[in-house]
Amino acid sequence: MRLQGGVMASSEEMVQILLEGRSYTASKSKLIEKSDYFRALYSSGMRESGAGSLQLQGLSPQGLELVLRFIDTSQTSFEKESLQELVETASFLQVTCVLDLLLAQVRLENCAQLCQLSEVYGIHRLQAAAASFMADHYHEMLRRPEFGLFPDSFRAQIWETRMKGSATLLAVGDFVDNALKFAQEDNPWSMLRYDEVAQSWQPFANNLPPAMMNVRGYGSVVLDNYLFIVGGYRMTSQEIAAAHCYNPCTNEWSQIAPMNQKRANFKLLTLNGKLYAVGGQSLSNVECYSPEHDWWTFIAALPTALAEFSACACQGKIYVVGGYTTRERNLNVLRYCPARDAWTVLEPCSFHIRKQQMLSFEDTIYLVGGSIHELRPNRKPPQSEDMLTVQSYNTVTQEWLCLKESVSKSGLNLTCTLHNDGIYIMSRDITFSTSLKHRVFLKYNIFTGGWESFRQVPLVGQNMIVCSLYLPNALQV
Known part of the structure; x- marks a missing residue:
């Protein structure tokens, strides 16, 4: 030869x-x-x-x-x-x-080039594979200059592709079920997937970062179909600034840039494609994370440091409600405008609430749970401040409404998320004597205003969050 x-x-x-x-x-x-x-x-x-x-x-x-x-x-x-x-x-x-x-x-380094070449030469399978890869690694692509050269319509299409799949409830936390063996006793940090047909929670295999074990008081939020878990404190009471991200398209966790400020018991939320870390224990500062650049920057601080407050984004602005200042109850509704990088103090509430969860849909904010203290005269106090309530705040009219309450369910230490047509809530029955075996699972339908109960969650655990992500069909089995 x-x-x-x-x-x-x-x-x-x-x-x-x-x-x-x-x-x-x-x-x-x-x-x-x-x-x-x-x-x-x-x-x-x-x-x-x-x-x-x-x-x-x-x-x-x-x-x-x-x-x-x-x-x-x-x-x-x-x-x-x-x-x-x-x-x-x-x-x-x-x-x-x-x-x-x-x-x-197809790799991060070549997917944009392969997508362009396959379009020129009519290689449809390769073009689809490159586009799918970009959707699976959307935030990583945002950081690559070549991705910014694509038309806005194409980049929007990549984002829409990422949001396809089955909307699925996931739970993350320290829990174990002795019968189903969701987690090992020496490593209870686990993820579960909710099967809506069988109405049961199933183990969800993935590699949770060991650095996230035994962390409490962290912030969590979903952005662009990524789950972020940020900050918190370890059992040694040491606050941390670390940030982790779960990508359901690849079923992988990764570490992103840490916050500039170590913080715990703060609020993490999304607005205009960015993350916002608001306040924390004895903190008033706020910082913003850009997935495109993978860095955090400080923005305008809260008017005062707050504890046991809540926050969410609605109609392009951030709203903060409840909690305590260093001296008194916080009755004001605070609003942040990113265009002006400034906070505004709105009309005060006629009640005080703490430890609530906040969600938004269109121009309405929903406050779920928390401990409520009525301040209006001649108002009969409830039997207990610890009950599960759902209230709404209209950001246009600034009107408050009490939508639903359940005196048999706890409004404290709950977790909730928007999913499909309702707010899915994990709480506890207040008649239970232990704080561990406490999970009840129900939904508040935001369109009908009714409760819908599901099977009790057979879990022992705490430090749990529930979220809604779009999972590829391959992860549904």
Whole structure:
């Protein structure tokens, strides 16, 4: 065997391929086997099909060498610098097996280039694979300059692709069920997936970061179908600034840039594609995280430090309600405008609430649970301040409404999330004597205003959050 033009030749019938004054020797049988172009040529009966040499034009020598190497050895290089020449030549010579191999070569470093090349040469499967990869790694793509060169409509399409899948309730926390063995006793930090048909929680296999174990008082929120868990404190009472992110499209956790400020018992929320960490234990400062740049920056601080408050975003602004200042109850509703980077103090409430959860839908904020203390005169106090209530605050009219209450369910230490048509709530029955075996599971329908109860959650645990994410179908089983 001998090497001519970078390709191994043998005693079988060989042909010469000429390009830009260079000559390459290749096996005729292998050309016919792996190239639709050559197969059609040599079966056409044309004059060129019987010649011992063939002239090609309009291709790059580098691309031809890569493709001929693959035809001869079934191996080639997929370096980013030569991708264009490889795709161009493989498309022209219709070496589809090379293009199929590219499906497994999609990476952060080349997916944008492969998407553009596949569009130019009409390689639809490769284009779909590259676009799907970009959707699966959306925040990482935001940080790459080449992604910003795509039209806004294309980037919006990538985001929409990321939001496809099945909306699924997930729970994260320290819990264990002795019957189902959700977690091991030495590592109770786990994730569960809710099966809405069977109305049961099932183990959800993934690798939770060990650094998140035994952390309390953290902030959690979902942005662009990523779950973020940020800050908190360890059992040693040491506050942390670390931030982790779960990507359901890849079923992987990763660590992002830590906050500038260590903080616990703060509120983490999303607004305009960014994260906001608001306040914390004896803190008034606020910082904002940009997924595009993977960094946190301080913004305008709260008018005063608060404890046991809550916050959420609604209609492009941040609202903070309840809690305590260093001296008294906080009765004011605080509103942050990102365009002005400033806080406004709105009309005070006629009641005091603490430890509530806040969610928003359209122009309405929902306050779930918490401990409520009525301040209006001649108002009969409730039997207990610890009861599960749902209240609404209209951000346009600034009107408060009490929508639903349950005196048998606790409004403290609950977790909730918006999912489909309602607010899904994990709370506890206030008649239980233990704070561990306390999980009840119900939904408040925001359209009908009614409660819907589900089976009790057979869990022992605490430090739990519940969230709603879009899972790929492969993770539903």
